[in-house]
Amino acid sequence: MPFQPKFYSLTKGFSTLVLITMTGICPAQNPVADSVTRILSSHLADSAKVQSLFELGRKSWFGRNLENASYVLRESIALAEKTKYFTHQADAYNLLANIYLKQEEFDSTFLSLQKAMDQNNKAFLPFIHETYSRLYYQLGDYPSAFHYAQLSAAGYEKSADPNIQLLCIYPYLLAGDVLIKLRQDEKAFEYYQAAYKKALTASENWYIKNPIQKMADHFLSKNKFEKAKHLYDTIILIDRDAPSHEPILYSYEGLGRVAMKQNEFKNAIRLFRQALTYARYQHLSIDEENLYTQLGAALLADKQIDSARYYLNQAISGSTRNKSYNNLSRSYFYLSSLQEQQKDFQNAMLSYQLHKSYEDSILSIEKIRAVNHLEVLYQTRHKEEEIVSLQKAHLEKDFEIRRRNIYISIAFGLVLALAAIVLLLRHNFQNKQRLQSERVKQMEQQQQVVSLQSMINGQETERARIAKDLHDGLGGLFSTVKMYFSSLKHDAPELNHNELFQKSFELVDTASLEVRRIAHNMMPEVLMKLGLVDAVKDLCDNISAGKLLKVSLEAHGMSKRLNDSTEIMLFRIVQELLNNVIKHAHATEAIIQFIKENSRLSVIVEDNGQGFNTKEADLLKHAGIATIQSRVNYLNGKMTIDSQKNVGTTVMMDFLIHEE
Template sequence: MRLHILCFLLPLIALGQGDSIKVKALLDKAYGYEGTDPIKALKMYSKAYILSNRSGYDLGAFRSLHYSGIVHSNMVNYDSALFYYKKSLTFSDKAKYPKGKAATYINMGNVYQFLGDYDKVAEHYLKGIQVFETLKDSTSIAITYENLGALFSAIQQHQKEMRYLEKALLMAPKDDFRLMGMIYGDMGLSQSKIGNLPKTFTYFTKADSLSRLVDDPKLDFFVDRNFGEYHLLNGSYKTSISFLNKALKANEAINDPYYRGQLFVQLGEAHTKLKEYPKATSYLQMALTMGRENKIKEIQEKAYYLLSKIDKEQRNHQRAYEYLDLHMHFKDSLLNETYLRQISLFEKQYETEKKDKEIASQKLLLQTQENSLLRKKNQYNLALGGVGFLGLFGLGLWLFYRQRQKLRSKEILALQNQQEVVKLEALIDGEEKERNRLAQDLHDGINGDLAVIKYKISSLETNKFSEREKKYYLDAISMLDNAVEQVRRISHNLAPPSLHNFDLIEAIQQFCSKQNASNSLNISFQYFGNRLVLKKEIETAIYRIIQELLNNSIKHANATEALVQLNTHEDKLIITVEDNGKGFDASISANGIGLQNIKSRVNFLKANLDISSSTKGTTFCIEIDLHKLDKK
C-alpha cells in the first residue's frame, strides 16, 4: 500500500495599500529560490519575517513563517516545518486571514502524515476543512478531501479512502486539469489496493489524458509512477521498471525525497519478482537509508518486508527473521489501534458538528415560520372580532381548527412512515457495516496471523526431522491451509468482493457459481430484460435477500435444485427464487429470524412479497417498482 500526499501550497497574493514594498519584494524573490536554492530562500524569508514583525505587518509575518514551513517540509526537515507552521498560526489570527490559517492546518496535517502520526493528521485536516467550508473555497476543500483519502489509504480503510476521493472529484473545479488528474490518479491507486485492475487502468488513463493538457512536472511524475504501480500489480515487471525509472528521473525536477524513497521500494519489488536479487537489495537498502534519515516509517516497513522475502528465497533464514521482525514492528506502529480510534473520533466530531449546525439552522427557519404564522393568525382574529359577527367567527374558527387537525394528522402519519423507513435503512446499513467490519477483522487479523505462523513454520529445517516429526510438520501445514481457506470463505460470505467490484447481475452469478461448487444444491441463474443500474444500497438489499433464501434452501429445505430468476419488464423488477425442497408452513415460520430479515429488506425496497410452499418445494416471488426506488 502506498501513501499519496498532495502538498497544498498557499498561493502568493497581492499586497494592499500601506503594506511594506520591501517585504513583498523579499517574499517574491525567496519564492523564486525555493526550488533551486532552498537555503537561500529560507534566509530571505527570515529577513522578511524580521522586517514584518518590526513594522507590525502581520500578514507579511504570517507568509514569511508559512513559506519557511513549506521549504523545510520539502527538505524533509519535518520538526522545523512544524515549528514554523505553529508559529505562523498566531499571525494568521492577527492578520484576520482565515484562508491562511486553514492552509496551515492542512500543511501541518501533511507533515504528520509523512511522520505516520495519523491521529494528528485527521485533527488538522478536519480543522482546515471547517474553515474552507466557511469560505466556500471548493478547490481547497477538494485538495483536503484528497489528503483525507491518502490518510485512510495509509491505514487500509479503502472504502473511506474512495468516499473522500469521490468527494474531492465532486468539489474540484472542472477546468482545473492538474487537480482533476491528481484525483483520478489517487482513485486508480485506491482501486488497485482492492484488486480491481480494470478500473485502476481506467482511472490512470484519465489522469494521463489530463496531464497532456497542462505543463506540470509533478502530475507527469505521478502518471509515470502510477503506471509503474499498475504494471507491477499486473505482473508486467519489465514494463513496470521502465515506467518507474521514468518517474525516478522526473522526481529530480520536483526534488521530493519521500516519493524517491517509494520509487526505490517499488523498483526493489519489481527486481525481486524477476529474481534479480542484487539489484533489488541495492534499491531496498537505498530506500531504508532514506526512510531512516527522514523518519518515514512506511518506507522502512515495506523495505524490511521485501528484504525478508529475498533472504528467505536465498535461504538466509536468520536474517530473514530479523527483517520480518523489523517489518512487523513498523507495521504495528503504523496501525496502532489508538490511532484508529482517534481518527474515528475526529471524523465523528466533524460530522456531528455539521449536523448540529444544520439542525440549528432548520430550527431557526421553523421558528421564523412559526412567528410569521402566529402574526397572521392574530391579525385574522382581530379582523373577525372587529366585524362583530360572533356566529360567523365561531363557525370559521371551528372549520379552521378541524382543517388544522386533519393536516396535523396527515403530517403525523407521514412523519411516522418516514421514521419507519429511516429505521429500516439504519438497521440494514448497520448490519452491512457490521458484516464488513467482521469480514475485515477476519481477513486482516486472523488470516494475517495464520499466514505469519505458516511462514515461520515453513522456514524450519526439515532435513533433520524424524519421520514422525515430518508427518506432524506436514499435518500442521495442511491444517493451517485449511484454516486460512475457511476464514477466507467466511470473510467473503460476510462481505463478498463481487458486490463491490461488479454490478448486481454479475455478483449474483458469482454467488450462485460458488454455491454450486461448494454445496450439493444445483442452482440455475437466469436473467431477462435490460441491464439494471441501481444504487449500491439497493443492490446490496436484493443480493442479501437472494443469499438468505438460498441459504435456507441448503440448510432447512434439503433441496437438491434451485432456480434464481431476475426479470425486468417496463418499470418492474420481478425476482423469483424456487427450490424442490420439503417446504414449510409460512404461517408458523412467519416470526423466524431468517424470514423476518427477508421481509425487512423487502419493506426497505417498498416491494411486494408472495410465498408459495408445499411438500414439493417453495417459491418466493418479489415484485419491485423501480419508480419507487428512484425516489429513495
C-alpha cells in the first residue's frame, strides 16, 4: 500500500485540521488530501465542489489508488448530501462500492450499492447491476452474479447512448467468467464472443482488448496455443496505440503460460518478467505476487534455483501481506518442489504442508466466504423482510388510519346529517309555528278588517239612516211648523209686530237649517242620489265658495256609478284629505282627480301648499293620514304620499274596483 491508509479512518470535521498538519509534515505524500482541502475551501458553488470532488475520486479510482478514491468519494458524497446536489450521487456510491469490493469489504459494498439504488437513478441502474454481479461473483454466488450480469448487459444495450451501449461488453465478460466458474466453458466462450462482437462496433480499439484476452485465456485452457498466442500478440499490438493495464499484463502472462506449457521456459521467464515490469509500473500489487509465483515456477523449470527461490519467497511474503492464500498455496507448492530438487526434504515437506494448509485455508476461506455470503444473504433477506414487514406495518397503519378516517368521516357525516335533520325539523317546526302564528295574525287582521269594514259600514249605514231621519222626520217637522207659522203670519198680519212670534219663527227657521246642515254633513243627499262625482263636485264648489281655496275636480271614466259603500268611502277619503288641505296645507289651489279605466281607479288629491316631510310619522298622525290610510286599506287600495316642501303635496291612491 503506497498511500496513507490513515485517511481511511479520518472523520470529516477533524480531517481538515489533521490534513493541514500532515501537509506541513509531508506535503509530497498527500496531494489528494491537498486537493480535497483546496476544493472544500475554494469559492466554488457547492455543486461545483461536489463535481470536483467526484472527478478527483474517479481519477484516483482509475489510478488504482483505492484508499484515496474511497476518501475523496466519501467527502464528495457527504457534501452532496449536505447541499442536496445529487447528480453524481449514484455514480459516487457505485464507485465506492467497487472500491469496497476491491478491498473485499463486502458489507460496505452492499451498503454502498443499496445507497446507489436509493438514488432512484434509472439510467444508472446497469452500472449498479454490474457491480452487484461482481460482488456476487466474488462471494461465489454465481447464479446471482450471472443474473445481475444479464440485467446489467440488457440495461446497457437499451441505452440510447452508443458509448453506454458499449459498456455491455463488461457484463458479458462477467457472465462468461461466471460460466467458467460453473465449468460451462463453451457457453462462456459464447459470451466472450458476444463481448468481442460488441467491442468491434466501437471506433476505438480500447474495448476489444478485454474480450480478446478472455478468448485467449479460453484457448490457452483448451491447449490451443497458437490461437491463444495469436490473440495475446494482437492485444499487445493494439495496446501500443491505446495503452491499458490488465489486458496487456494478462497477455504477457498468458503468453508466458503458453511458453511454459510448450516448455519454452526461457521465453516464459522473459514474458513473465515483462508482465512483472508492467505490473510494478502500474502498481498492480495482487498481480505482482501472482507473477512472482509464475516467474519462480518458470525459473525453477529452467533450473535457475536461486532466482526461483528469490521470486518464490517474494511471492510468499507479498501474498502473506495481501492474504492472497491462493497464491501462497501455489508458491509453497513450487517452493516445496524446489526444495525437493535440492534434496532439502524436511523443508520440502514443510512447504508442502504449508501448501496444503493454504489450499485448505482457501477452501475454508471459500467456506467462510460462502458462510459469509449466506450471512450477508440472510442479513439482506432479513433486512428485506424487515423492510417488507415495516412496509406492511406502514401499509396496515395507513390502512388503519384510512379506515379510522373513513369511520371518522362516516361518523362526522352522520353527525352532520343528524344535525341537518334536527335543524331542518326545527326549522320546519319553527316555520310551521311561524306560519301558524302568521295565519292567526292574518286571521286576526282579516277579522279586524272585517270588523272594521262592518264597523265602518254600520257607521255609514247608521249615518245614512240618521241623516234620512233628520231630513225627513225632524226636517219635515220643522218645515211643517214653519209652513204653519207662515200661514199664521198670513192669517193674522198683526203677528208681524209681535216680537215673541217673530223670534219663534226665526228660531224654527234656524232649527230647520241646523237639522239640514247636520244631516248633510252626516250623509250628503247628492252622494246618495247622484253619486260620488256630483257629491265631490258639490264639496269642491262649497269649499271654493269660501274664496280661500279653489278646488277643481277632474273626473274621467266616472259616468257609471260605483257601489254605494265604495262611493261613501271614497267620498269620506276625499273629504278628509280636503279637510287636511284646508287645515294644514295653507294652499291656494287643489285638484281632485278621479280617473277610471276598466277596473283601475286612480284618485289624486293634490295641493300647492307648504308640503310636509312624509317620513315624519307624527305629522302623518297629526294630519289624520292614519284614518285615511285605514279607509284606503278598507278598499284594498294603495296610497302614496309625495310631498315637497313649499311645492305641495300629492296624495295618490290606486284602487281595483270590482264592478257587479
